[in-house]
Amino acid sequence: MVFAYLPFVFAFLPLFFLTYYAVGHFFGTKGKNVVLFLFSLVFYAWGEPIYIILMFYSTILDYVCGRMIEKGTEEGSVLKKRIFLTISLIGNLGLLSIFKYLGMILTSINSIPGVAIPIPEIIMPIGISFYTFQTMSYSIDVYRGKVKAQKNIINFGAYVAMFPQLIAGPVVRYETVAAELNQRKETLDDFAAGARRFIIGLGKKTLIANIMAQTADALFMHAPSSLGMLGSWVAIIAYTFQIFFDFSGYSDMAIGMGRMMGFHYLENFNYPYIARSVTDFWRRWHISMSTFFRDYIYIPLGGSRVSKPRWLLNIFIVWFATGLWHGASWNFVIWGLYFGLLLVIEKVFLLKLFEHSKVFSHILTLFFVVFGWVIFTQESVGGILEYTKAMFGAYGRFGTGDTNAVLLLQHSDVNTVFLIALAAAVIFSTPIAKKIKEKLTQKGNGELPTAAAVAYDVAVFAILFLCTVQLALGAYNPFIYFRF
């Protein structure tokens, strides 16, 4: 199931919260966790029922490993700790390797002349990259003694399967929610703030990302030579906003729903497109993932406190892994290494240059990021080169295909609604709204003045209404025979 889906918003979510609060009233946090766990399983099974087995596997594996690692700590047995940590890592990475990377590995091997290993058709389980990372971080943190092992398997299951962040993050580390898993209290203020955040996230996803996606998807279907400069830039700009508002919208919804049930997840995005360097961008983009790689790979490898060649190697290892995490295809690896290279260049000299001009640094960073999305979206090196050529005029302003780029834009839903969504995307990529809210709050002695508060809530309800309309339109699919 996904969040931007009418049955989720109007059936699953209210039913969940009714059950959650009713059971919680009588059975406290443990009862709530049971409800959370069971509903999360239903949520997960909605997408692919059979893969619920993987969820159980991951839950049981890391629950047992966590307990055994802690036992090892209590017994002073480093060997025991290491054995169970290794089992956890192999178990999780093995799961990822089979379900996410096996196809890519075999395809790569098959490119060797004379090799033709049959590639099994494996559908990647939804959210596997997130929950395997979460459970691994748990085992590692228990090993490091940062957190206590969870004794209640239902509580642990609720953490692993927790539906708000199950399919698109953020990567919630166990230490973030450990205390709240055992004991949490929901407040009306938290619920209201969570609901507002959920609606804003839904708006980002439905009213901006989906509209950008329509255009980007439609344009990407054409060859770069047909898109020309105009089409290729519009497509990649639309994609740039699509990926941000999609991802951050999901994070907002996750954080909002978490808060509605008393969890406080960490922020995952902090206006990445205002970054003034690639280093800054990665401090603002998908923060939970970048910090995961920093804390669990980069620092254990020695970070920057090693020799220069080793430091460079560490950076490229981390960015190789980052790229691979984003998708089982070599273009993602290239994308990761591209950012690794940019970060090295920045650290060597570019950051110093950036200090001289904020505008220049911002524009150049944005260009690097946007070009990164070209690598991200093109599946082959040839595709990346072709697209780059189109962006820089090799196929003229309007392309060289049958249909000129202006008409392609029209056929790809570049229209007034798109332009409105684009304007909203530009505005909400910056902290303008946040700053206005902060200023008004300062004026109101820590609270929004009544008129502003009412206006804000009216706007939030308007977003909810528009999202409902947009989702209703999205589900509109009159019987196909009329089309023939």
Next chain:
Amino acid sequence: MRNKIFVGLFCAFILLVMVSAPLNAALTHAGIVKTANVGNIIEVEKVYEEGSFGAPLFNAIEEGKRDVADIYTNYIPFYVGITSVAKSTEFALNRPFAAYLLEKGNELAVIAPPVEPDKPQDSGTGDTTAEPVPEEPKFTPVAKAEYLDDDVFYRYYKVSVQLEENGENEEFYARVPGKSQSELYDKMEIQAAKINDFASRVPEVNWYVFPVTCFEDSEVFKNLIPSESKHNIFTSFLDRLDDGIQYDYVRIDSYEDKLNKYYRTDHHWNVNGYTEGYNRIATMFKENYPDLEIMEPEIHTFDNEVKMYGSIDLALSDYSLYDIFAAAKFPLASHTVTRDSAISYGGTNTIEKSFFLYNNKLQNTEKSYNHYMQFYRISKKVVYPENNTGRNLLIIGDSYSPPLLEALASHFDNTYIRYVDNNFEMPEYKYEDLISEYGITDVLLLQISSRVYCDYFDDSLLNLY
């Protein structure tokens, strides 16, 4: 206080929809309330193959999911109204920018690929030696097209025009195949060769090709939206048909023709269009069978009361335009019709029953009810037992054929109809076998033009030979 009000309103809204949708569905199914139906289909996301692990269970789960999604879509209060208003608003918002892009795009458009000179648009055979017809000065109507939307196969435009005939302003929708001109041109060349090849394999039968013209095939459309025109491809196709294959098509030489012969909100031909179609096809038959008498149908307008919201209304979820449905009644001798149970566009009545219902104002009045599709039934075989012509006809048709079938069949002893439409599971047969098995003397290809000239849906000549 602010948070209390917010949470109260938020929960009230969500819970209201949560409860009202299934309640509405239950009451609708019980016949207590009526929910507007626009034929919105929620399909199962996945089908597990029979025999695969847990298939019965997983398929049951998928159907349950589909039912939940159906309730929380089609039975949400005011669903049809919401989508309709939203779409109209969206079109209104998009209008200025869409007009700008269309104009700019057409200025830049190169009508590709280059095509051979148009042949004169007369009925005839594949003979290419006809003299060109000199162009007459034409009235230039004030017309503009507005791009609205697209789907997998088509792009939709709204056309506004001031008519030459009476100076009145009219609006209608145009639905245009979305594939590029060069792709369609390539497909057209293959398709023309296939038809010629098929005809040459069975030379003993008379071959008739009747692509039901669409607006984009006309020269009028070419002047309106050059970049979307299929005129050159259509005429090039006719050019390529071999001698011995007779062809004809309905003319759209003006906006008046378009409005007179086709629905403004549906992609099909209307009563005037298909009666002209009948006339032209029967005239082709008559060239081979001079004794054949062409019938004059009687046109029933049902007091102009049957509003039809056509397929394009439905596709766009915009009901601002509609058509008035009318039907033709041919003076037919007694005959028997065998229905095709495998294929149904929804029509279940006999034509006599349809006329009875409509004449007595008993027809379905749902907006989603497509009168064109429902009025006529799909037939598999039509027999005129009193005919003794020694002729048997095979019609390879689609949704454009039903209004004409029984009328066309009246000129033959037995008529066999095979529908080509990838909406339905296509039966396994070979046309060549049918021709020999049923003693076919005449074969008529009667389908939407794009299916005839370029196999637009990749189903046109399925199992043809």
